Structure formats: structure tokens, C-alpha cells
Amino acid sequence: MKSLLTCCLFLFVISGYAQENLTYQKPHQNILELAEAPLAPSVRMDSKGENIVFLYRSAYKTIEELSETEMRLGGLRINPVTNIGSRTRYYTNIEVRNNQKGNPKTVAGLPENGRYANFSWSPNQKYMTFTNTVTSGAELWVLDILKASAKKLTDAKLNANMGNPAVWLKNSEALLVKMLPENRKALINTKEAVPTGPTISVSEAGVKAQNRTYQDLLKNPNDEHNFEQLAQSELYKVTLDGNTSLWKSTAMYRGLSFSPDGNYVMITTIDKPFSYLVPYYRFPSETSVYKANGDLVKSMLQVPLIEDLPQGFMAERTGMRDLNWRNDKPATLYWAEVLDGGDPENKVPFRDEVFQQDAPFTGKVSSLLKTKDRFSGITWGTDNVAIANDYWWNTRNTRTYLFNPSNAKQEPTVLFDRNYQDVYSNPGSFVYTKNDFNEYVLDVDSNKAYLIGDGYSDAGKFPFIDEMNLETQKTTRLYQSTLTDKVESISSAISAKDGTFLVRIESKNEFPNYYIRHIKKRKSLTPLTTFENPFKSIQNVKKEVINYKRDDGLDLSGTLYLPTDYEKGKKYPMILWAYPREFKDKSSASQNTSSSNEFTYPYYGSPIYWVTRGYVVLDDAAFPIIGEGDEQPNDTFIKQLVGNGKAAIDAVDALGYIDRDRVAVGGHSYGAFMTANLLAHSNLFAAGIARSGAYNRTLTPFGFQSEERNYWEAPEIYYNMSPFMHADTMKTPLLLIHGEADNNSGTYPLQSERYFNALKGLGAPVRLVMLPRESHGYAAKESILHMLWEQDEWLERYVKNKAVVTTSEDTMKE
Numbered sequence: 001m002k003s004l005l006t007c008c009l010f011l012f013v014i015s016g017y018a019q020e021n022l023t024y025q026k027p028h029q030n031i032l033e034l035a036e037a038p039l040a041p042s043v044r045m046d047s048k049g050e051n052i053v054f055l056y057r058s059a060y061k062t063i064e065e066l067s068e069t070e071m072r073l074g075g076l077r078i079n080p081v082t083n084i085g086s087r088t089r090y091y092t093n094i095e096v097r098n099n100q101k102g103n104p105k106t107v108a109g110l111p112e113n114g115r116y117a118n119f120s121w122s123p124n125q126k127y128m129t130f131t132n133t134v135t136s137g138a139e140l141w142v143l144d145i146l147k148a149s150a151k152k153l154t155d156a157k158l159n160a161n162m163g164n165p166a167v168w169l170k171n172s173e174a175l176l177v178k179m180l181p182e183n184r185k186a187l188i189n190t191k192e193a194v195p196t197g198p199t200i201s202v203s204e205a206g207v208k209a210q211n212r213t214y215q216d217l218l219k220n221p222n223d224e225h226n227f228e229q230l231a232q233s234e235l236y237k238v239t240l241d242g243n244t245s246l247w248k249s250t251a252m253y254r255g256l257s258f259s260p261d262g263n264y265v266m267i268t269t270i271d272k273p274f275s276y277l278v279p280y281y282r283f284p285s286e287t288s289v290y291k292a293n294g295d296l297v298k299s300m301l302q303v304p305l306i307e308d309l310p311q312g313f314m315a316e317r318t319g320m321r322d323l324n325w326r327n328d329k330p331a332t333l334y335w336a337e338v339l340d341g342g343d344p345e346n347k348v349p350f351r352d353e354v355f356q357q358d359a360p361f362t363g364k365v366s367s368l369l370k371t372k373d374r375f376s377g378i379t380w381g382t383d384n385v386a387i388a389n390d391y392w393w394n395t396r397n398t399r400t401y402l403f404n405p406s407n408a409k410q411e412p413t414v415l416f417d418r419n420y421q422d423v424y425s426n427p428g429s430f431v432y433t434k435n436d437f438n439e440y441v442l443d444v445d446s447n448k449a450y451l452i453g454d455g456y457s458d459a460g461k462f463p464f465i466d467e468m469n470l471e472t473q474k475t476t477r478l479y480q481s482t483l484t485d486k487v488e489s490i491s492s493a494i495s496a497k498d499g500t501f502l503v504r505i506e507s508k509n510e511f512p513n514y515y516i517r518h519i520k521k522r523k524s525l526t527p528l529t530t531f532e533n534p535f536k537s538i539q540n541v542k543k544e545v546i547n548y549k550r551d552d553g554l555d556l557s558g559t560l561y562l563p564t565d566y567e568k569g570k571k572y573p574m575i576l577w578a579y580p581r582e583f584k585d586k587s588s589a590s591q592n593t594s595s596s597n598e599f600t601y602p603y604y605g606s607p608i609y610w611v612t613r614g615y616v617v618l619d620d621a622a623f624p625i626i627g628e629g630d631e632q633p634n635d636t637f638i639k640q641l642v643g644n645g646k647a648a649i650d651a652v653d654a655l656g657y658i659d660r661d662r663v664a665v666g667g668h669s670y671g672a673f674m675t676a677n678l679l680a681h682s683n684l685f686a687a688g689i690a691r692s693g694a695y696n697r698t699l700t701p702f703g704f705q706s707e708e709r710n711y712w713e714a715p716e717i718y719y720n721m722s723p724f725m726h727a728d729t730m731k732t733p734l735l736l737i738h739g740e741a742d743n744n745s746g747t748y749p750l751q752s753e754r755y756f757n758a759l760k761g762l763g764a765p766v767r768l769v770m771l772p773r774e775s776h777g778y779a780a781k782e783s784i785l786h787m788l789w790e791q792d793e794w795l796e797r798y799v800k801n802k803a804v805v806t807t808s809e810d811t812m813k814e
Helices: 002-015 029-035 221-231 608-613 633-654 670-681 715-720 723-729 749-761 781-800
Strands: 042-045 052-056 071-073 076-079 093-097 116-121 127-134 137-144 149-152 166-168 174-179 233-239 244-251 253-258 264-270 285-291 296-303 321-325 332-338 352-358 366-371 374-380 386-392 397-403 413-419 432-434 440-442 448-453 464-469 475-480 487-495 500-507 510-518 525-527 543-549 555-561 572-578 581-583 616-621 624-626 658-668 687-691 734-739 766-771
Touching: 029 608, 029 781, 052 116, 071 221, 076 221, 116 166, 127 166, 166 253, 233 253, 253 321, 352 374, 366 386, 366 397, 374 440, 432 487, 448 487, 487 510, 543 633, 555 633, 572 633, 572 670, 572 781, 581 633, 608 616, 608 781, 616 633, 624 633, 633 658, 633 670, 633 715, 658 670, 658 781, 670 687, 670 723, 670 734, 687 781, 723 749, 734 749, 734 781, 749 766, 766 781
Parallel strands: 572 616, 572 658, 581 624, 658 687, 687 734, 734 766
Antiparallel strands: 042 052, 052 093, 071 076, 116 127, 127 137, 137 149, 166 174, 174 233, 233 244, 253 264, 264 285, 285 296, 321 332, 332 352, 352 366, 374 386, 386 397, 397 413, 432 440, 448 464, 464 475, 487 500, 500 510, 510 525, 543 555, 555 616
């Protein structure tokens, strides 16, 4: 009788049209047990692998924390009371272990009920700073690694509104710290302030500003005032004994970085005018170099407001960009400049040129190299050896150049020229080491460098370490993992010359742990951590990566989990969870990077919880969308999407595990968009779960996801890909979930609200759950447990207990 009453109440709740007064719910005990499992600590290790800092936190914030005062300005979310990001994830405990052995030590001197963030190693790695947020603001603390003790350096006057407020001096004895200015003006309560006039935006004729649909932008003069006050800081020099002295007066400081020798500091400040179209990082800015005592050396760069870039993902502004220090020189700046006017449509032999200039920045500016595509960074090595990279999104291509920084006339050697989506051919990343300036540079030993690669192939993941002769460009394999029942990842080199590397090893039921691998010794592994599996109830779940084909012959894959109570021969309901990805070639799209030996980790957004509720789960199912040559992926988006979904169901059905009439599909963000389209354009699924998606692409008219074309260039693409436009064809039950404070570009909460109203108006079975205070990803424990409850109740009604209906309809809807 009790279960019947519960069922009747649930049917009443779900079938009603009006809003519900429903408090936060908790999911079934099987799910709750997994959701409330404690997190293993985060690990911060020094470059030698000797000292480890363990950082502990809860998996969730609380709804009370999310309800603290928040201002959304210029793309930032700020707590104006504590002057730190309002969405900051805090750690609550710190432990330290020295010399790779023994148990971690509790750090002495920590405050009670601490909320820690913004951890930063000192250059010599003897110390680590962090912020502690209290009710009135944020304090700066320092951790002595060897002593395992912490102490407070400043009062709660930090300005951490734009990230970490503290930068170490190179001597590791002091820091430059952004502090609240004494003369900061009072903030305006924009909800109560009486307007002094309308808000006016102006566009000049002929000037295009095709910007993405950013959120949290400035909206009026009151917002401008508040942003300026919250962005302003004074810079103080703070020593490790707590002495503070004013170093630079009030400005909107955005970036601080010391030269490798510590004699100069480069500072970027935000200027006016502000913008209502773009976030703060595209506001005007000035970058200047100062001596370590604060004296101005030179204003290096003035960047105007960036609202009107050319169209395309590879568009860039003109002038100096990516201004940074050479890690291998005492004080040399380098930067890139466009050679194509910043317009991807211009055809030129080289897109970018890289320059450098030595301190005191009054001498000759010299060219280092030109890149065929858009410059994307340099790994510095020696006077004669450096590695540069470029890329081009439209072709998914990247190049790696070996060049001589001391001889611009010497032609760079292209080491790799490849499709960056082709993971099977990835040669790996070059190994770094620390130099005398405590900066990371290319590890070069007698003209030999080292590469660490993931080693993906059809056979699985077998990471490797290669040695490259930089003269001949030939590589020699020094090590490749042979583990077949576990998965190894090579994190970094402790000493490539000595053959010691930091690795992480896991299996499907063994939590990832860290080791030092000695590739030159018989005793190959030294354990560093011993974290236990907190998810005991699913540690023995049957898990495999299945491979199958789409109807056009494309190879696909997904990770399949069977229910914890699986019985051979029984047919189970299934949940398919996925996220579409765009490719320019079929070969890359068919590659598999999943492994059945990866640890089974049910994070908050995962569908894996439902193996405990009697469901088969196909997670991370491949949903490639391909457009080769001149064709764009989205030209055939719907057809490929449905083909992916059908292939996945066919593959699991062929294994005999599922009742194909009881299959649900779900996804988050672009996965939610996928879900709505699959329900609108196919009859494959019994129900869907769509979280934080966008459903009307005319509301993102200047591009979305990997679509560069604007609405007026491809109106049929925007129309056909919008589930909102096809709401009249959608009759499959859909659960919509969205954070009320979503900050992601394009996924306004309005997207779910209007889609719900359309479906409701047309009589489709749909439920909309708006999570208070939540952003694009969900954080509060109350929200996440309720989300899990909503999903479980939806699946129980519309999938597991769905009445089987025989249909002769085709897979694709007309």
C-alpha cells in the first residue's frame, strides 16, 4: 500500500502543469552511498618528487555557500564582501609528507574552519602560499613545506577578484600582493539604485562586432562603477615575516610576472572604456615593465577595446600579443604579431611572426621566426635550441618547429606537422626541467631531448618515453608501458637523464595512485600514494569498451557497464550518455581513447550511478560529427547524430543485454542539445535527460560550439539544428535541468525555459527543473542530490517501468 501511494503521488507530481513547491530531495540509497563517498585528496608535488602537499575538500559546496552575495560583472562572478571569486572551490585541510616516505603530517598553525584556495609554490619550492577566506575577506597564508607549519601573512584585505592575488619574487623571500585600496568607493546596490538615464550602446556603420553570446557582462553605468571598484587594487610587497610595504598605487591590475632574474616585473592593467559586449579580458589594457623597486622602465603595449575582430575562430587582433618572458634568459621579452591582418580569410605564406627584445627594452627588436599558421607558444631550451608551435583550427592542424633563437636566418625545422585530433599519431610532448632561474625549460642533454606520449592505439593506451636526437630528428624509444590489466599515465619527468618519471596507475577498481618509475632499474616502481577505492559498491561491476560501426562504416566505441545485479539472459533498460564532437576526417573520428581498465569514478554528472539501479549504462558513447574537405560537420549534423545513436543501441542489443524499447539518452551542455535533437528526429529512445543545454540556435547567431558561420550565412543550419524549431515533432518524455545562474556562453537559462514552454504548449511530456544559484556545472550538495533524484524518478517511470509499445515507425522521423 505504501509503495502504491508513493507511486500515485509521484504520478501526480510529474504529470501536473503548474509549478511545484518541492523541497530538495535525496536519491535512492544506492545512489546516495556513491554520491556521498569522501574525495581522495588533491596532490601537489615538487619537481623532484620529494615533498607532497595533500589538499582535502568536500566534493560539494552547500546551497548556503552558493547563496552568499554575488556580483556578475564583465564575465566575472565576485563576492564583494570577501573579494574573491564567488564560485571558488575551497579546500578545508592540508597535510604534508617529506622525502617520499611515511604518513602525511598535519600542518600546524592552520586556522579553524579554514577555506583555502590559490595555492602557489615558491620558486625554490620550499614554501607554498594560499588564501584563506573568512567572513570579512581573504587572507594570505604561507606554508613551510619542511616544517609542515603555516602562518598568516596579511589581514583579510586581499583582492582576489581576478584570480590569485599573490606573485612570488624570484628570491622566494617575498611576494607582490594585490590588496584592497584604502580609497575604494562604496559599491552601488544596482537593485535599489534610481537610474539617472537610459543605457545606450552605439555601433558605427560598417564596423562588425560578431561576438559570441557572453554572459555576466556589464549592462549599465552602475555596473561599470562596481566593476572598477572591485577590480582596483594596491600592490604591496609582503615578506615571509609578514612585513608589508606599499609597492604600487591603485590601478586595475590584471597580470603580474617577474623576469627570470627577478630584476624586472611585467604588469598588465585594465583601462577604460569598458564594454557591454565582451568580458573584461577584452577591455583596453596596458602592459608595462618596472624594475624590482617599482620604477617604470617602459610601457610595452597598449591594447584597445577588442569588440570587432574579423570573423572566424582563428581571427586575431593586430599588434603585439602573447607578451612574455623568455624562461632561458635573465630578462628578455618575446611576443607574436599577425602577418595576415588577423583575418583568417587572407591568404599569406606566414600567419605570424615572433620577436624578442632584451632589457632595458630600448635596443633592437629582433625577429625569431615566422609560423605558417597561428603561433601558439614556445618552449625555451638553450641559446641555440627552442621549440615553437602553431595551429589552425579550420584544418585541425598543428606544427612543431625546432629553431635557433640566436640565428633568425637559420631556417626552422618542422619536427611534426599533423592533425591534432589524430591521437594515435601523437608524438608526445617535450620534457621540461628547471634551470638556474627556477624556470621550466626544455630538457636538453648533449643535443638530445625527451618526449612523453600517451601511446593511444587500437590496442589501448600504452604511454611511452622517447629520446630525440635534435640533429637528425630520429627518436629512440626508452620506455613503453606494458600494463594490460591497468592503465598507466606518465605525468612528468623527475630526471629524464636518470630515467625517473612520475606516473599514475589505476585499474577499474583501484583508485589512481602515484609512483616514481625508474626506467633504468630492475625495481621499476616506488609508490608515493596509497589512496583506497571509496566506491566499493561498484568496484566489481562488469565493464568493457565495445567497438561497433555506424551505418556508413565509421568505427565507433563506448564504455559499457552492466548492472551490479546482472543476470545472464535477462534484458535490462539502458542509459546512453554522450557528447558530440566535430572532426574534419573519418580516421581521427574513429579513434578510441577509452579503456575498460580506467578507474570507475561516478562524479556528480555521471550516469554510472544507475548500474546500482538495474540499468545497463553506455557511457562516453562516440558521437562524432564529420565534415571532410569543404563540407562542414554541421551540414549533416542530424543524420550523423541519429546514425550514432542507432549504432550504439544496435551494438548493445546485439550483445543480448538490453530491451531496446527501454533506452534513455542523456547529456550535459552540448550533450543536452544532442539529446533534444535525438528525441525530435528519431524514435530510438524511451526518454531523455538534457542538462544545461541550448535549444534555439537563433539565440546564438554569431556561431556556436564548432560552427564558425553566422546565422545569416547558414540560416538552414541554424534552423535544422535547433530542437526548438522542431518541438512539434517531439513526443518523447524529456527531463530538462538547468542552473538558474548558468554563465556559459550560449546556454542561457532562457533556452530551457522557452523550450519547455514550447513543448508544454504542444502537449509533449516534459519536466523543467531550475536549480537555484547553480551555474553551468552544479556545485551545491543539495542541488546535486536533488538532480540525481530527479533523474532516477524520471528513468524509473519512463524507462524501466515503461509499457512496451510495438511500433513500425522508421528510426528517422520525417
